[in-house]
Amino acid sequence: MSGQKLDFRYLNEQDMIKAGVSDMSGCIKAMEDMFVLLHKGDYRMGGEDANEHGIRVSFPKTSSVEGMPLHKPDYRFMAMPAYLGGRFHSFGIKSYGSNPDNPQKGLPRSILMMSLMDAETGAPLAYMSANILSAMRTGATAGVGARHLCVQNPKTVAIIGPGTMSRYSLNAFVEAQPTIDIVKIKGRGKNSLKNFIEYCKTEFPNIKEYVICDSFEEACEGADIVFYGTTNASKYEDNPTVKKEWLKPGALVIAASALLVDTEFLSDKKVKLISDNYKMYDGWGSGQPLPTQKNVSTLLGMGFYDAVTEGRIMRESITEMGEILAGKKTGRDSDDQILLYAVGGMPIEDVAWGYDVYMNAIEKGIGTKLNLWEKPAL
Structure with missing residues (x-):
């Protein structure tokens, strides 16, 4: 394994749509499978108790620091890590920034991305647009x-x-x-x-x-x-x-x-x-x-x-x-x-649906392969 070439798959929003991210029937089935694994304990989320929703960066209500963002409703930045076992057997992190003023700039209130990784090695499998994925799950x-x-x-x-x-x-x-x-x-x-x-x-x-x-x-x-x-x-x-x-x-x-x-x-x-x-x-x-x-x-x-x-x-x-x-x-x-x-x-919901969409993308040849390294420098 030493010096092995490593690629991962990038899926933009249109790639995700082509790979079936909007398939509600499939997504409901993935959530049902996820809930059974949750009951069995075949999962981990953040924290020592393995059940944290995510890690949130909070902003102060007032600040003397120039340029510091200030608190307001639905203004948050989060990372949501999780492992889900069973047929998924993957680790993932959904990250997002949310700002209620975004629509004034022609952007969604929240902008989300999903990283999917091999649960054994930590090697990246996919980096994908996650706005639709998150709404679907x-x-x-x-x-x-x-x-x-x-x-x-x-x-x-x-x-x-x-x-x-x-x-x-x-x-x-x-x-x-x-x-x-x-x-x-x-x-x-x-x-x-x-x-x-x-x-x-x-x-x-x-x-x-x-x-x-x-x-x-x-x-x-x-x-x-x-x-x-x-x-x-x-x-x-x-x-x-x-x-x-x-x-x-x-x-x-x-x-x-x-x-x-x-x-x-x-x-x-x-x-x-x-x-x-x-x-x-x-x-x-x-x-x-x-x-x-x-x-x-x-x-x-x-x-x-x-x-x-x-x-x-x-x-x-x-x-x-x-x-x-x-x-x-x-x-x-x-x-x-x-x-x-x-x-x-x-976040185990994101891992479940993200994994299924990723597998569809592989089967259909959707997305862009990106190279992390031909040979690791470290």
């Missing part, structure tokens, strides 16, 4: 919930926050549950609503009706699936919420972003709590001041953690999605049961 993770937690033959989906994350999640919902034909939407601006509906009419011709709602309550009413995909509000108290009385019996609430839920709702015996990976929230909140939803993250999973830490619910009352897919626990227990499914985003 987030949507597909929500889609896994729609497939395994929803009532039979759902008709109506409520979308809270009609942004990119919601587009891909709706794609996953329609893939997982083809009977969906009504979409209710609650957004903050007319342009986002208009763009979302225009996109959906092109991509999802089977949807018959779009209903624009003025409140969270109106959007939730009568929906079989309620999806929260909003960005963080400037003030914690202005983040979206949900109440049990707004929901129909049997509703599935999926939150992939900010969602504040009162403890009485979480502790209701008729409500079932599902987590993508509770250990991630537990590690995230450990040692942090309560409520961690206010001090760490507005994700629903942190709300689960707060309720457990405060002794308002038992840890055992939270079911892991991996337990359901591995056949160890049930998902929905009755047609009228309300379910809350917390989706926080994990």
Whole structure:
């Protein structure tokens, strides 16, 4: 092996599209496989507990250093490393920078890249555009919930926050549950609503009706699936919420972003709590001041953690999605049961879908081979 030539594959955004990054059916299958491996423990993420979401560079609210970026909502730079075993057996790092002012420069709010490496040697396998990959895996993770937690033959989906994350999640919902034909939407601006509906009419011709709602309550009413995909509000108290009385019996609430839920709702015996990976929230909140939803993250999973830490619910009352897919626990227990499914985003999701797209690229000869060295200098 000494002195071996080393190449890796670069995949730009168009290469990723050609290699099937937008295949929602395939992505949902990859997320299902990932959840089973998560349950088996055949994975590692960051930190000693192997469950960290990622490493974030935070900026100060004020600074005397010239040119120092200052804190604002959704302004962050992160690296998200992970190993995933099973058929994937790869290590990867997704990195991204997010700035809410980017659209004013004609750029997406977040710009993401994915590095895929050999799990044995650390040699690079691929360096790939990851904006679509990341959106797909987030949507597909929500889609896994729609497939395994929803009532039979759902008709109506409520979308809270009609942004990119919601587009891909709706794609996953329609893939997982083809009977969906009504979409209710609650957004903050007319342009986002208009763009979302225009996109959906092109991509999802089977949807018959779009209903624009003025409140969270109106959007939730009568929906079989309620999806929260909003960005963080400037003030914690202005983040979206949900109440049990707004929901129909049997509703599935999926939150992939900010969602504040009162403890009485979480502790209701008729409500079932599902987590993508509770250990991630537990590690995230450990040692942090309560409520961690206010001090760490507005994700629903942190709300689960707060309720457990405060002794308002038992840890055992939270079911892991991996337990359901591995056949160890049930998902929905009755047609009228309300379910809350917390989706926080994990780098093992990026490794799973990144690996499958990479393998497609190899099979089809897509991408550009780049040489790292003919012979290592060190």
